[in-house]
Amino acid sequence: MDQRKKRGFGRKASLAGVIGLAGAAMAACDVAPPENAVFDFLRMGWPQGITPEATAMGNFWVWVWVAAWIIGFIMWGIFLYAVFGKWNAKKAEKRGEGEFPKQLQYNVPLELVLTIVPIIIVMVIFFFTVQTQERVVALDKDPEVEVDVTAFQWNWKFGYSNVSGSLTENGQEYVGVDEERQATAEDSKVEEGGVNPIHGKSKSDLSFLNYNEIETLGTSDEIPVLVLPSNTPIQFNLASGDVAHSFWVPEFLFKRDAFAHPEANQQQRSFQIEAIEEEGAFVGRCAEMCGTYHAMMNFELRVVSPEAFTEYLAFRQDNPDAPNSQALQAIGEDPYAITTRPFSSDRNTADGNNYVDPAANL
Numbered sequence: 001m002d003q004r005k006k007r008g009f010g011r012k013a014s015l016a017g018v019i020g021l022a023g024a025a026m027a028a029c030d031v032a033p034p035e036n037a038v039f040d041f042l043r044m045g046w047p048q049g050i051t052p053e054a055t056a057m058g059n060f061w062v063w064v065w066v067a068a069w070i071i072g073f074i075m076w077g078i079f080l081y082a083v084f085g086k087w088n089a090k091k092a093e094k095r096g097e098g099e100f101p102k103q104l105q106y107n108v109p110l111e112l113v114l115t116i117v118p119i120i121i122v123m124v125i126f127f128f129t130v131q132t133q134e135r136v137v138a139l140d141k142d143p144e145v146e147v148d149v150t151a152f153q154w155n156w157k158f159g160y161s162n163v164s165g166s167l168t169e170n171g172q173e174y175v176g177v178d179e180e181r182q183a184t185a186e187d188s189k190v191e192e193g194g195v196n197p198i199h200g201k202s203k204s205d206l207s208f209l210n211y212n213e214i215e216t217l218g219t220s221d222e223i224p225v226l227v228l229p230s231n232t233p234i235q236f237n238l239a240s241g242d243v244a245h246s247f248w249v250p251e252f253l254f255k256r257d258a259f260a261h262p263e264a265n266q267q268q269r270s271f272q273i274e275a276i277e278e279e280g281a282f283v284g285r286c287a288e289m290c291g292t293y294h295a296m297m298n299f300e301l302r303v304v305s306p307e308a309f310t311e312y313l314a315f316r317q318d319n320p321d322a323p324n325s326q327a328l329q330a331i332g333e334d335p336y337a338i339t340t341r342p343f344s345s346d347r348n349t350a351d352g353n354n355y356v357d358p359a360a361n362l
């Protein structure tokens with residue numbers, strides 16, 4: 001009895017050791033899948049990520065597909081074997097077996113295996129989920145550029161709230177808060193002499209919104225182009241001026257909802273990326289159903305070299321009234337979005353006659 005107990009403990013201890021070692025080994029690896037047609041297929045249409053976080057998620061996504069395909073093939077195999085193979089009634093008849101198959105039930109060892117194996121699979125996938133997720137949502141990346149993203153029905157506003165000295169012309173940290181408008185927003189917290197129904201705050205409290213001196217505001221005629229430097233850690237601070245939206249750059253392989261009152265809704269409005277490793281234009285979309293013109297909330301991310309970004313920021317500081325397109329032109333960039341364009345807001349009928357006779361129903 002004692003002997004058996006000891007052996008049981010030993011076995012448990014060594015199992016725990018193996019699991020611990022495997023965990024440590026897995027934690028140390030960030031395995032990129034090989035670059036070939038098979039693994040390209042396994043991306044299932046995911047774009048190639050342009051941030052280290054995106055690469056980590058892309059790799060994880062591919063390996064989960066590997067696991068899913070293996071499970072799928074095994075399950076389809078068993079299913080097809082059951083339908084057309086051994087347990088096919090016609091084939092059984094040919095083999096001269098009786099009308100009724102063996103009356104089996106309750107294969108407890110098999111049930112145990114088929115319960116424990118999926119639990120292990122889910123545990124392993126969950127382990128890597130946590131590992132990847134921790135990296136993606138980490139807020140310790142020491143951002144050099146902080147962008148305030150404000151979503152509204154139905155467009156975007158991007159402002160620079162903080163840029164480190166390494167990216168400014170005079171080497172000084174740039175703080176871009178528009179104090180005046182921020183103070184006005186702060187004042188909207190409490191309505192003087194009015195009803196303040198939400199913990200003593202006004203219903204039209206807009207103090208959670210960010211206002212910056214340099215802002216890029218999208219309109220129905222112009223796609224907002226957010227200019228960012230490559231190879232620089234960046235923080236995005238999200239908020240919505242009305243309903244819930246979602247800030248999605250497909251090449252980031254990441255999105256996050258933009259909420260009104262994010263803190264009051266227990267939402268972490270900020271996320272960071274270590275760097276954008278590729279320069280160029282990348283489309284962005286609203287990924288949260290936000291109303292009639294949800295589909296028209298495209299924006300563009302224009303990633304330029306840090307030097308060009310410094311120039312861009314200086315131009316916008318020096319020319320506060322110049323539109324974003326001019327600043328882009330000044331640094332030799334396309335002035336308008338190239339990955340998407342404003343949608344036609346024309347709502348005419350097929351024959352171009354949109355006239356409804358108000359007396360028609362009288």
Ligand SMILES: [Cu+2]
Binds near residue numbers: 245246286290297
């Ligand atoms: Cu939206």
